[in-house]
Amino acid sequence: MGRRPRRREPPASNHTHGPTEAVREERVTEGVRPAGKKLRCERSGFGKAFKLEVLRESTDGFSDERLLGEGGFGRVYKARLQNGDMIAVKKFTSTILGINDTQFENEASHLMRLKHPNIVQLVGYCSHTEMVPVVHEGSYVLAEKRERLICLEYLPHGSLHGHLSDESSGLDWDTRYKIIEGICYGLHYLHEKWQAGTPIIHMDLKPKNILLDDNMVPKIADFGLSRLFGVEQTQACTTSQFGTIGYMAPEYRDKGLITKKLDIFSLGVIIIEIMTGRRDYPDEIETSSQEFIELVLKNWRNRLEKAQRYTSGISPFPSSHREIDYLQIRRCIQIGLACVKHDLAKRPTALKIMNMLHGLEGPEEEVRAASTRRIDPTKRHRDCLLEVDDSEPRSLMLDDMKSKVAKLTEKGGLLNAEAIEKLVHLLQLDQTEEKMDVSDRVKLADVIAATENPVWLDRLVQSRGLLVLNSWVDEAHQKEADKPMQELLLALLRALAILPINLSALQSCSIGKSVNHLRSHRNLEIQKKAKSLVEDWKRRVDTEMKSSDVWIRK
Structure with a gap:
């Protein structure tokens, strides 16, 4: 609570809203759709300003029964709006004043524009200041009481912290890999993509966040x-209240130096913890690092050899899938160790990490030295968007999509596990x-169609690649009169015809429905290929159902 006392007569009654305030309150009680659905907004289209009364009512008066968690900045509550939508409301502690109300509202509105599948969507905010009577030196005075809250999409599975375990139990490797991959994508968005030249440095990346x-x-x-x-408030809460010293980069902990590389250090610790269940990692000695990598690989090899997907006949190519998993495990642990190097100039950027993850760059390559400068903690820019040049040049951003596609397609079909990983990365x-x-989409579809090895085609189906191809089909069908889109559809149909799509794959997405719609396309060749493909899939499903006990949910 921030208070600026002024001597006044004791208040006679509570303040009541005028007609204008009543109308505004009626508008904001409409609610807001969770992330992934269309948001309704009274002003900007990206979220909304909530009245404190609405949020208080939706959380049962910020009751402990609605409490989801708490930390150095405040407490998080589960809220149900009047329209039935569930959101999470973060109520900040009154001791954090920071910037004024107008600045808070502007920054919150700005943050609501961030949209990425690996970023929690901010859907609203509340900045409420009122004058309350207090006794000061024997007399009534009015003092300012500030309340600040932000509203977020509600995620029922909680945080990563509750799912961490060692290699022998807990989440399987595919799930852990997708989590590592998603965090890397999200961090790259904050550092490099959301707005050119203005990165968001998290400063407290950890499993609970x-x-x-x-x-x-x-x-x-x-x-x-x-x-x-403001940076000073954030740093104080991070170091003294959050208790996350194990994830904090040494240059930030010891000297207060803020660059994007402090988030990279935290990411490295998280990757190691996801893979091993521990935050322990070796000193920067080549032999000890190699021994650590081999130990992690050995532990995972023991678990994968007992995994159901390799022993029950679920996968038609178990040895090839194990090979790909081992490759991913080695890459991830190498990335984790590269991120926790004491010298921040030797840590990779978020872009390089994504390229390493999918085999586009190797961890043995020299990391480009970042030019950094010391920053006086008393003069830090409040929003932490410092002009420290630790990013990739713009010419290297995403290594130019066209050049990546060209490298992958120069040899025709997909030849090995690394090629599959690169393809999935591009998708x-x-x-x-x-x-x-x-x-470029046509080229990638043609690469798939030119692939002869069923092992790699099966891997593509089991990855999220089929979902992307599905979205391309839908997007191209919406512009069926467009000639380039017709060429894309023909290339996609050629690729889908060679993929080993079975009942499970058809149930995992809407590709069957999407291709079926193409049977009425204005292009006769597309019609013919779509009809042929649908008939082929029907035959496969019939054969599969006759040869095994398959239950289809109706």
């Missing part, structure tokens, strides 16, 4: 708090970072 949705997709939370409260980038143009 990574939330999980129904599909175990990770979403980074509590980003941008330095924008809302993911298209969905989350930078859309490919139609010609």
